[in-house]
Amino acid sequence: MxxxxxxxxxxxxxxxxxxxxxxxxxxxxxxxxxxxxxxxxxxxxxxxxxxxxxxxxxxxxxxxxxxxxxxxxxxxxxxxxxxxxxxxxxxxxxxxxxxxxxxxxxxxxxxxxxxxxxxxxxxxxxxxxxxxxxxxxxxxxxxxxxxxxxxxxxxxxxxxxxxxxxxxxxxxxxxxxxxxxxxxxxxxxxxxxxxxxxxxPAGLDDTLRAGRVAKLCGKGFMEQAIPVEVERDGIRLHGWMGLPTFSRSQADLQYFYVNGRVIRDKVVNHAVRQAYADVLYHGRHPAYVLFLELDPAMVDVNVHPTKHEVRFREQRMVHGFLYSSLHRTIADVRPGQGVEPAVVYDDVPMPVSEPSQGSMSLTAPSGRPYTPPPASGGYGQGLRQADAYGALVQPRIEDGAPAVMPPASDDETVPPLGYAVAQLHGIFILAENQHGMVVVDMHAAHERITYERLKQSWSTDKVRSQPLLVPVSLAVSSREADFAEEQPEVFSRLGFVVERAGPETLVVREVPAMLRNSDSESMVRDVLSDLLAQGSSERIEQKLDELLSTMACHGSVRANRRLTVPEMNALLRDMEATERSGQCNHGRPTWTQMSLKDLDRLFMRGQ
CATH class of the missing domain: 3.30.565.10 (Histidine kinase-like ATPase, C-terminal domain)
Structure with missing residues (x-):
């Protein structure tokens, strides 16, 4: 037999x-x-x-x-x-x-x-x-x-x-x-x-589609979600991504679709994680429902029996598109645009009442929309811009009393974060806008403003390199050495000069000037690992961001510092013009809104 x-x-x-x-x-x-x-x-x-x-x-x-x-x-x-x-x-x-x-x-x-x-x-x-x-x-x-x-x-x-x-x-x-x-x-x-x-029911319009997402993912998600719509080079990304303050303890509210197929992919996960890196509190996970549409020939879906995984033929391009699109979407959210921030504890969002118009894009009674002032370039200016807003705030000081903002007239355009009223315990700024009361953590807010200015200043300058007194020799695999030799521009863009010295040896001759005291060998190895695995690397940018974040933290206004009303209003106006100002460098919220309905409910008014 x-x-x-x-x-x-x-x-x-x-x-x-x-x-x-x-x-x-x-x-x-x-x-x-x-x-x-x-x-x-x-x-x-x-x-x-x-x-x-x-x-x-x-x-x-x-x-x-x-x-x-x-x-x-x-x-x-x-x-x-x-x-x-x-x-x-x-x-x-x-x-x-x-x-x-x-x-x-x-x-x-x-x-x-x-x-x-x-x-x-x-x-x-x-x-x-x-x-x-x-x-x-x-x-x-x-x-x-x-x-x-x-x-x-x-x-x-x-x-x-x-x-x-x-x-x-x-x-x-x-x-x-x-x-x-x-x-x-x-x-x-x-x-x-x-x-x-x-x-x-079938979602034949945007309202029904949003209603389906709210039913399946929770009403809280849709209330704290940013719509995404980006199309470039034949690739389209659309859907909803949760605000950084709407985070989860687990990655249980993450739905990513490629040509209608739900997938889990390391390139996608890495791009999304990097997009949220600057604004998400440590240990938390973002929530999103996103759809990526591209030419089916650019995706290999025949890599897993259950079809849960895919392989992109142009991984670096897809990663760059996802990261830039989501990163820009988060950066474009300002106070007064989109939805109010709500901090989530134990995955249950705190109740936040919506304005009667269903939007935080504030408009003056006259109907003229508020336009925030342009973000100022450079860093180190701190709150010295208070004079620029002096005409707006017009403080009154009588008999030594603290300056208080007069109520807005009917024809005055009210900024999204309103006008400062007082400072609480040298930590919080209390402000009044059209919807009620705004509370701002002044150190966290100024930290974000300073950090964004530092990053902007750094990005406008070429990454300066500094030669090493003693070049560092690295023992690597032949595959890593081949990659470093074939694409030296990847390292030069990051401020490194890396040369091949043998079949399995690299020599680091120059490093970024700001990172001269860091472990250059580990950084080069990590960058090589990322490039080979994912087609891109943000290791150096992360190191630079960590350094700039530390500088911003130390250079920001500290707690218990008494601010004048013009200074407080200057800070509010800078928040409205600064990217990602809803969170500090560590992912904590910088401001919150209590509407008049919330206050009435708190004191049982009208009950």
């Missing part, structure tokens, strides 16, 4: 199912992707006992012809690709042709379908050891219904690895959430044990 034998169909499919079907959530992912690929405008999902007993997905897509139904449950049978060219530019969510065969091998599966123009539908199921398909008539409208019962009934060892009904349903609901966020033009419905969990 031959030692090498062909596996029978059922055993082969069960082995393949180990890659595709881990739990009911895995089944739902494959079925929902098939429904969307079929052009469904409505998808209903019915679940019982967390999806273990029953999982039924019904769609109104274009359906499957009777003659194709037996093939639909065969391995490597698909209508989505025909040849190698299709595989290199995949435009559908599914393409491997393994899902239905794998699911049917570890459950009792029935597939019913009908196409446009046919009087009746047909259903197919597989039976016996050889999984022979059996096709019978079935009353069914246009579309497809896949019914899976008793998952892992014939593989008890795998069934024992399933968790409780609640845990399995939580995993399944998360998959439903990811898919529902990927296709706004399709209506979705999810029921569990005959109870409706989600009823999502």
């Amino acid at each position: 031959s030692k090498i034998q062909l596996l029978d169909s059922r055993l082969a499919n069960q082995i393949a199912a180990g890659e595709v079907v881990e739990r009911p959530a895995s089944v739902l992912k494959e079925l929902l992707e098939n429904a969307l690929d079929a052009g469904a405008e409505s998808v209903n999902v019915d679940v019982e006992q967390g999806g273990v007993k029953l999982l039924k997905v019904r769609d109104n897509g274009h359906g499957i012809e009777r003659d194709d139904l037996p093939l639909a449950l065969s391995r490597h049978a698909t209508s989505k690709i025909r040849g190698l060219d299709d595989l290199e530019a995949i435009g559908t969510l599914g393409f491997r042709g393994e899902a239905l065969a794998a699911i049917s091998s570890v459950s009792r599966l029935t597939l019913a379908s009908n196409v446009e123009g046919e009087a009746e539908g047909w259903q197919v199921q597989v039976e016996g050891r050889d999984m022979a398909p059996s096709v019978t008539p079935a009353g069914h409208p246009r579309g497809t219904t896949v019914t899976m019962r008793d998952l892992f009934f014939n593989t008890p060892a795998r069934r024992r690895f399933l968790r409780t009904e609640k845990t399995e349903f939580n995993h399944l609901e998360e998959v439903f959430r990811r898919i529902a966020l990927s296709e706004f033009n399709t209506a979705f419905r999810l029921t569990h044990n005959q109870k409706v969990i989600h009823q999502l």
Whole structure:
């Protein structure tokens, strides 16, 4: 008897199912992707006992012809690709042709379908050891219904690895959430044990789409989210990213889609992390729902059985596009633009009442919008610009009393952060704007202003290099040495002069002047590692930013320093003109707003 034998169909499919079907959530992912690929405008999902007993997905897509139904449950049978060219530019969510065969091998599966123009539908199921398909008539409208019962009934060892009904349903609901966020033009419905969990109409306009995100990600996220819309060089990025103050203790509210497919990718994660690096509090994670659209030929999605990972053919370009787009979006948020800051503790945002107009873009009673003063160049000016705002504040000093801002007249344009009223304990500035009271942490705010000016001043100058008295020799791999030799401009742009001295040796001759006291060997090694792994590196920029941040912290106004009203107003105006002024250099908020409704509620006025 031959030692090498062909596996029978059922055993082969069960082995393949180990890659595709881990739990009911895995089944739902494959079925929902098939429904969307079929052009469904409505998808209903019915679940019982967390999806273990029953999982039924019904769609109104274009359906499957009777003659194709037996093939639909065969391995490597698909209508989505025909040849190698299709595989290199995949435009559908599914393409491997393994899902239905794998699911049917570890459950009792029935597939019913009908196409446009046919009087009746047909259903197919597989039976016996050889999984022979059996096709019978079935009353069914246009579309497809896949019914899976008793998952892992014939593989008890795998069934024992399933968790409780609640845990399995939580995993399944998360998959439903990811898919529902990927296709706004399709209506979705999810029921569990005959109870409706989600009823999502098709998002045909921006309001309905934002409503779906709010339902699936929480109203707090949408209230604290910045819309993103960037298109450049044939690549488009759109969606929503949470404000830095709306952060999470875990990375559980991060949804990133590439051509409609939700993915986890190290290049993407690194670009997003770098975009938030300057404004996110340490140990916290950003929240976002972002969609990247690019030529399918630029993405290889055939790198993982579950299609959760992709590989970009131009990693450096994609990383640079994502980082610059998100970094610029965060930087463009000023007080008075977008939404109010709300600090999140234990992942629950503090309640913040919205203005009656639903926006923090303040407008004077006359209707003229407020335009913040331009950011001043250079650094070290501190609060010496108070005189520039003297005409705005017009303080009154009578009998030695502290200067107080007069109320704004009807025809006066009110700045977003309003006008200073008082200083509290030498730490906080209390100001009044159209919506109520503004509280500013003066040290944190001035620290950010000084830091941004330092960065601007540094970026306008060429990175100055300083020769080392004794060049540093590094033992590296031949791959790293080749890279350093082929792309010396990468290091020269960062202020380094690195030369190859042997097959596996590099010599560092010059370093950035500001980092002359740092460990140049470690920095070069880290930069090489980043460049080889991700196609880019921000190590040197991070070191420079850390140094500038320290300088800004020491050069900012300290607590318990008494400021005059003109100085306080000067600080408020600088905040309105400074990028990322909603957070200090360490990611802490610099200001918060209490509306008149909040104050009325606090004192039970009108109750």
